[in-house]
Amino acid sequence: MNMTYEIKRMAKALICIALLSTQLSCGLVSAAEPENTPALSAEPIMKIETLPEQYPASWFFAHDANFQSLIAGRVIIVDSAADTKEYKAAIGAAQFATFVESKALPELYVAETFYSRGTRGDRTDIVSVYDKSTLEKKTEIVLPGNKRSMVVTNKHNMRLLDNDTFLVVFNFTPASSATIIDAASKKVLNEIEMPGCNMIYPNGPRGFSSLCGDGSMISIQFDEQGKEVSRNLIPSFFNVDEDPVFDKPSYVDGIAYFVSYLGDVVPVDMSGAVPKVLPRWSLLTKNEVAKNWRPSGWQVSTGGNGKLYVIMSQGGFDGSHKSGGERIFVHDIASKKRVLDMKLTTPAFSLELLNTTPETLAVTNVLMGVDIFDAGGELQRSFSLGDSAMPLVLHAVRN
Secondary structure, three states, rough: OOHHHHHHHHHHHHHHHHHHHHHOOOOOOOOOOOOOOOOOOOOOOOOOOOOOOOOOOOEEEEOOHHHHHHHEEEEEEOOOOOOOOOEEEEEEOOOEEEEEEEOOOOEEEEEEEOOEEEEEOEEEEEEEEEEEEOOEEEEEEEEEHHHEEOOOHHHHHHEEEOOOOOEEEEOOOOOEEEEEEOOOOOEEEEEEOOOOOOEEEEEOOOEEEEEEEEOOOOEEEEEOOOEEEEEEEEEOOOOOOOOOOOOOEEEOOOEEEEEOOOOOOEEEEEOOOOOOEEEOOOOOOOHHOOOOOOEOHHHHHOEEEOOOEEEEHHHHHHOOOOOOOOEEEEEEOOOOEEEEEEEEEEEEEEEEEEOOEEEEEEEEEOOEEEEEEEOOEEEEHHHHHHHEEEEEEEEEEOO
16 A cells, blocks of 8 residues: 555544544545545434324323433323334423323423523423424413422323313412413413412313312312302312322313222212212222222322222331332222232332223333233333433323
């Protein structure tokens, strides 16, 4: 090989390395080609994909709270039916965010909080609005007063009401209130106070209910301008000291099924303007009560198709209600009879029934992996959404 040619080639390579830090490009001369060979054109380094406007029923949203870096939480779009490439996309969800998908509009909503210096400084609360297909941010709705409730992610911190016409955000400072937003115009309409009561539970034609500290519930209806038009008090329907309920009910056909710490189901009919408390019933046999079987987990129940799914653990005690459970009890709601007892290899922490036919159950296990089960309770596949992912809340696609 010609020595002069080789020295020139090495010199050019060194120059290229030096220029990389300035993002300049250059082409190396191949030893098999003459020096004046034109450089190859640059290959594209990013390919932009889009999602369908209507997500398949097998898809769901996994809200990764990301406790190791709360300012970098996210909502991951996942395909439960995929054997590979189940991770479809993700959007940001900062600082104890809350997420909801619109069915009426092609939009996703994330209520989140930012500080001007990352973890300190001036606070700004917003609802970020994303396009469902491109996942591009369409707009931001600034929430006034820096009041948004910043707690571990809970579906009932933000809900869509009246066929997705209004978006309602729960505030807690610790004074509690609800911010009413017009979903079409993206305008904040009003703030409704609800002292001593928490969460947003849709009920009636245009309203919501909220659980209060003494086991009672208030129910509020509002008009098209977001102004309160009625308020009703539902007297205490559970004992907050002896057997409180989880604040994450499962809605099935207009009825919210609250599950108590000791294993009772407390149904509340939310279809009318004023909620109606229905007779409670137990998930447990007498033998299971004696062995201290109890509901346990974060998103502890889910429901649909006339059935209620609840994470259960044996040997429960005061304080074990968030530990997760080694079984999932499935009850027929009409008969109140157990129709399936799912024995899990890895205990469950959260679960969500997807809108597939036949049924599909998505489960976050205590190791923060995701398990997918069929209608018979058989494990179909398991996968991780990242080494540090914490998919605490799962949302079925609304279709």
